[in-house]
Amino acid sequence: MNPAQSATALLQLVADNLTTRREALRARAQGEARALLGQAHADARKRVRAALEEARKRGEERIARAKAQRKTRERLARQHRVKGLLEQGWARLNETLLQSWRDPSQRWQWVERSALRATSVVPGGSWMIAHPRDWPVQERERLRALLEAQGASLAGFAADDAVAAGVRMTSGYGVFDATLGGLLADRAAIEARLLFHLEKEEG
Template identity: 45%
Template structure:
């Protein structure tokens, strides 16, 4: 084999080794570069999270505070709305009850209903029935006859200038106040019932 050919073969072997060695070095460098970049990305993400965490916490707190404020504002607006409805409803209810008392059939129903309640709760004697001065005598007589039929024989009817509608039944220390003022005395309870009915209708 000639020296020139031998030299060429040795050069080819050296070139192949060098190429293979360079390829290995490049692959190793690329892997190290990827690892460095990945570590840098992880570190950057951790750093960014650490930087943003207080801002996220502040934003969450601001959102929660805004939501709480909104809930409070809605509740207050609803309370004002219901209070306005009750202010409007109260005089209408008073007028409706006056209207019932001024209608003979409804007045009779009002009286008989509450006399029946009194009979169930009070001794059937010694009654004083207080009533408005303009309650017709014929209706008083009808109520007295009904009471006698139920076993109450000693009811006395007393006109009371302070009553404008309804009756009061007095028996000793017992009192059934079915006057207009008596029926409306517990305004808080009545308004609570009105609100309950309003909520059911909404």
Template identity: 30%
Template sequence: MKHTLNQMLDFVESRRVEERERILDQARVEAARLIAEAHRKARARVKEMVAQERRLREQALHGARVRAEIERRNHEMRLTQRALEQERRLLEAALLARWRDEEGRRAWLGSGVDQALTSLPGGTWEIVRPAALPLEDLAFLRARIRAGGVIEVVERSDPTLVAGIRIGCRGAWFDASLAGVLADGQGIEARLLALMRQP
């Protein structure tokens, strides 16, 4: 009986050891699976963080490039605007020099009359001229108007007019003054830009 009891105790003990080993094996397998899963998740998180960091770096780089390009264009626009202002001043000075030259002034007056003849309606013309227009130029202007077929002319001087003339008829006006020539700022700037960009 004692022998049987010992056998039974040995059997129970061996079963307990086997069961413990089986449970430990299962725990080791589960632990290995959990560790592998944790490693996989950690690698995925690291990979996502690296990708996110790369995206953020690329966005920052793109933003910096865009800002640099905007700044470059703004700088170029400021330089172009300054150059245009300088060219506009030079153009105004050249026009005033042309007005001071007798031949240039007569060409200006003749061109103003010719353009007014094609753009104004028929009737009595009103001529606004500089107060200091020389008598010879006044005679030239009157002759040019008569040659264009305009019979009735009313003249008046304007002390604020420094160069050119303004011609009106029945409420319509053709402005061949310095201010009138320079009035189309955008058109002048476009032409100046085209000239500046020529090689």
């Protein structure tokens, strides 16, 4: 090979080497670009998923808050309604009992049942009877006869201005309070029963 051919061959070798290196560099650059692009897409998808998850959580939190607020409003409305019902029921119950006491036949049933209950708890006792000031004398004597028929005795009668209706019977340490105040003393239990009946009426 003469010098001219050698130079040409050398130049071709250099050119081929440059081409190979360029192709390798281009392939590596393309690979890196694809990797970067893939990573960018993956990062973007991750950010989108995170944003969607955050939006979902915020939405769920808003819904939960709205539900809690609605339940609170409903609970407060029910409490207000219940309070109103109980106030109405309590007034009706009080008035109904007073009307019962004003009616002679119902009043005697009230006294009779009270006396029978009291003498069953403390048989043979000597009873002091507290009563409203305007309670008729005839009914007092009727109660005296009932007590004697039950084997009990009467210690006496005492008009009490604090008693609007009913009787309070005392024998020793035993007290049977069938006055209006005594019957309505356990307000919590009575209100529970009132509420049951009032809600049943509303139906």
